[in-house]
Structure formats: C-alpha cells, structure tokens
C-alpha cells in the first residue's frame with residue numbers, strides 16, 4: 001500500500017513534468033531551439049495566480065485562467081523580442097539569449113515580489129481515503145493527473161487533425177517548403193510559444209499547489225527536470241514528453257522513498273545518462289543524423 | 293499575351309559569392325519557359341529568389357504586374373505562384389493526403405475536397421497511397437506528390453526545379469507527359485532543368501544560364517538547333 005501511494009505521487013509529479021516538458025519539446029520540434037527560459041514562465045504563472053487570489057480575492061480557477069493568459073502573452077513577447085531577431089543566428093547565440101531571458105525573468109520577479117517566499121494556497125484541497133484509510137490521495141494529485149490526461153488527448157488531436165497543428169508539423173520538417181505552401185512560419189512559431197507558455201502556467205499552478213512556497217527560483221529545478229524528461233522521452237516528440245515526464249516523476253518519487261531524498265536528483269540524472277547511452281534519441285525520439 | 297512574370301536585372305549573393313549576375317527574363321501567360329544550365333549555374337537560386345526564399349540585392353521581380361521583390365514568401369503563394377522545389381521537399385513524416393492539404397493551405401477549406409479529387413484524378417497512384425507516410429513513397433511517386441501538392445494552390449504560374457532529377461528514363465518521360473498535360477489545362481510553367489533535351493522539347497521559349505548569367509535565349513526549337521547549346525548541353 002505504501003508502494004502504491006509513492007507510485008501515485010510519482011505519477012502526479014510526473015504529470016507536472018510532462019506538462020512542462022511539452023513546452024520544451026514543441027518549441028524544440030518547431031523552432032529547433034532550447035528555450036531555457038521556459039521554467040521561469042512556470043514561476044511567473046505561479047505568481048500571477050497567487051496575486052489574483054491574494055490581492056484581487058478571485059477564486060482559484062479564475063486565477064488559473066488569468067495566469068494562462070498572462071503567460072501566453074509573455075511567451076509570445078519573449079519569442080518576438082528575444083528569439084525572432086536571431087532566426088538566422090548560430091544556435092549557440094540563441095541558447096545564450098535563452099539563458100539571459102531566464103535570468104531576466106527571475107530578477108524581474110525578485111524586483112516585483114521580493115526574495116522571501118510567498119505562501120501559495122492550493123487551488124484544491126482535501127484528500128480521498130481508500131481501503132479504509134490506508135491509502136490517502138490528495139485531490140491535487142487527482143486533479144493534476146486528470147489535467148495532464150486532458151492535455152495529452154487535446155494536444156495530440158490538435159497536432160494531428162487541426163490546420164494549425166499540421167502546419168506546425170510541416171514547419172518542424174522543412175521551414176522553406178512550409179513557406180512555399182503559404183504557411184506563415186513566424187506565426188506558427190509564435191503560436192507554439194503561446195501554447196507552451198499557457199501550459200507552463202497550468203504547470204506553475206499545479207506545482208505551487210504541491211509545494212506552496214513560491215520564490216523567483218521556483219521554476220528552475222522543475223524546468224531542468226522537465227527538460228530532462230523531454231530529452232528522456234525523445235526531444236521533439238509529444239508522446240515522448242508525456243512518457244518521459246511520467247517516468248521521471250515515478251523514478252524521483254520511488255528514489256526518494258526507498259533510496260535517499262538527498263540522492264534522488266543524482267539518481268534521476270544517472271538514469272537519464274544511461275538511457276541516452278543506450279538510445280541517443282531518447283525513448284520515443286527518432287534518431288536523425290545532422291544534415292551536412 | 294501578357295507578362296505574368298518579369299525578372300529585371302536581379303543580383304543574388306550568398307555572403308560574398310555573387311551567384312546571380314544581372315539576370316533578366318520573362319514568362320508570358322500560357323507559356324512553358326525553361327531555364328537550362330549546368331549544375332551550379334544558378335538555376336535554383338533564381339527560382340528561390342522569385343518565390344521569396346532568397347532576396348535579390350538589386351533589381352525587381354514582378355508577378356502579374358506587382359512588385360514582389362520584398363513580399364514574404366508565404367504571401368507570394370497566395371498571389372498564385374507555386375514552386376516545386378529541387379529535391380521535392382515533400383513532408384516525409386506526413387501522409388500523402390496531409391502533404392496535399394498543406395499545398396492547399398492558402399485555399400478556402402471548403403474547396404479542398406474538390407481539389408483533392410482533381411489531383412487524385414491526375415495522379416491515381418497518389419490516391420492509392422493517400423494514407424501512406426510520404427517518406428515511404430518511391431522517387432517517382434514523391435515527385436508526383438510534390439507536383440500535386442503545388443497544384444492544390446491553383447497556381448497561375450508553376451515553377452518546377454529539376455523534376456526529372458534522379459528518376460529512371462521511363463519516369464522522366466512520364467513526368468514530362470504530366471508537365472505537358474498541366475500546361476494544356478491552362479497552367480503557365482517555368483521549368484528549370486539540367487536535362488536540356490527534354491526541357492527544350494516541351495518549351496515555347498528557353499534561356500541558357502552559365503555561372504549566374506543568361507548567355508542565350510530563344511524558342512525551344514532555336515536553342516535545340518544552336519551549335520553552342522548542342523555542344524555544351526546536348527552532348528554534341
């Protein structure tokens with residue numbers, strides 16, 4: 001029963017990683033860049049939700065909507081101001097810019113909200129008891145897994161069926177050919193950032209509902225872990241982001257429970273290294289040799 | 293006949309490399325015009341400049357009497373100019389039908405089904421393979437898909453970049469048959485080829501390109517009969 005409860009908490013933690021990992025993987029798949037500022041958009045989402053509830057006194061669900069809107073705008077703004085001018089630049093320049101954006105967001109948050117942690121009120125509270133109270137599952141856990149599932153189904157059908165989703169796949173394969181079809185590549189990339197950032201806001205709210213202390217660096221570690229999850233599952237692959245995120249969450253939760261809390265991150269990254277040695281493209285990624 | 297495309301002294305550079313030097317040519321409504329030249333002469337660079345993927349430093353590209361030299365590539369497609377790029381560049385991980393749908397990206401969604409039917413009628417092989425991933429098609433089928441995909445946008449001018457490249461002789465015949473057929477149905481065509489013989493045989497007019505400059509022009513028959521063209525491009 002103990003194992004089951006660790007497993008469930010691993011799945012829900014992993015669901016959050018998966019939602020974040022989607023942002024990395026979609027942006028990588030379409031813009032071919034690693035948006036290292038993605039983790040910090042999560043933090044912004046958390047703060048926005050916090051402010052809406054605390055200062056405006058609005059209900060939690062509404063704060064999620066506001067956080068999504070603000071993060072969507074932020075994602076579009078970041079892409080337009082920081083990354084778009086670098087479309088033809090070497091990827092190293094883009095990577096360094098992304099790190100710069102990450103610091104910019106963290107320090108802006110420091111300036112606006114200060115260094116001391118804010119106490120976030122979870123959007124849902126309480127728990128369900130099963131098997132006569134021997135298994136307790138918090139509602140946050142249930143909500144997280146359900147939301148992750150809804151996003152998985154929704155996003156997969158969006159990408160495979162919708163006009164914009166198909167345009168995204170076309171851009172991810174060949175931007176020149178996509179333009180020859182009449183696809184506005186800049187708008188497609190911008191939409192990708194918008195979706196990734198809206199998901200980051202959702203992830204921020206869920207993350208803060210699990211660990212209610214909110215700081216300017218709150219997004220960093222989950223961001224890095226979710227990036228790891230994206231690579232683990234195969235960067236660029238949407239099902240890979242889900243699989244990688246959930247597996248990573250389970251590994252982390254079980255490692256914390258049965259091995260060592262301090263070592264859990266080391267174990268996590270060790271697993272990643274081993275997987276990448278065996279499958280360089282990640283679990284579901286396709287290995288595509290760099291074109292010369 | 294009105295000029296549908298007019299390219300006026302364009303100069304295109306790759307960094308310091310001056311790839312296209314003062315090139316001018318035109319295509320009239322209803323024509324098949326071909327641009328022939330050896331590998332590296334600059335044929336693809338010219339087509340990409342017309343379609344907006346590359347920019348000319350000086351000079352003007354006019355399409356239907358409108359200056360498109362600075363128009364975004366995706367907007368040029370909306371104006372009725374389609375390009376089948378060198379190497380086909382179909383979307384290998386998407387299905388045949390999805391590739392065709394991408395070709396119709398600029399069209400009203402309500403007309404897409406009718407256009408699919410039109411392309412499938414012209415290319416029955418594509419219909420058989422509509423649900424197949426495009427990367428699994430043979431070379432000839434991929435070329436047909438690339439051409440069908442371009443037709444989905446109802447182009448006024450279709451530019452083809454070496455459609456015969458890498459195909460067996462029998463397939464080359466077939467591709468040229470399709471080009472003639474598309475022309476008969478009213479599409480104006482700008483054809484780029486290394487296969488000068490085939491290209492000259494279908495073309496109304498032709499231009500010969502050498503290291504970035506046009507050195508000769510005339511009707512297809514004239515050029516096919518010209519000594520210098522025969523020596524350089526037709527194997528004597």
Ligand SMILES: Nc1ncnc2c1ncn2[C@@H]1O[C@H](COP(=O)(O)OP(=O)(O)O)[C@@H](O)[C@H]1O
Nearest residue numbers: 306309311329330331332333334335336337338
């Ligand atoms: N991306 C590029 N960067 C630098 N030089 C290029 C590039 N593409 C083509 N070139 C050069 O420009 C010239 C014309 O190339 P291209 O238009 O591809 O010729 P063609 O299509 O006639 O074979 C060649 O000398 C080629 O080496």
Ligand SMILES: [Mg+2]
Nearest residue numbers: 335336337378
């Ligand atoms: Mg070429």
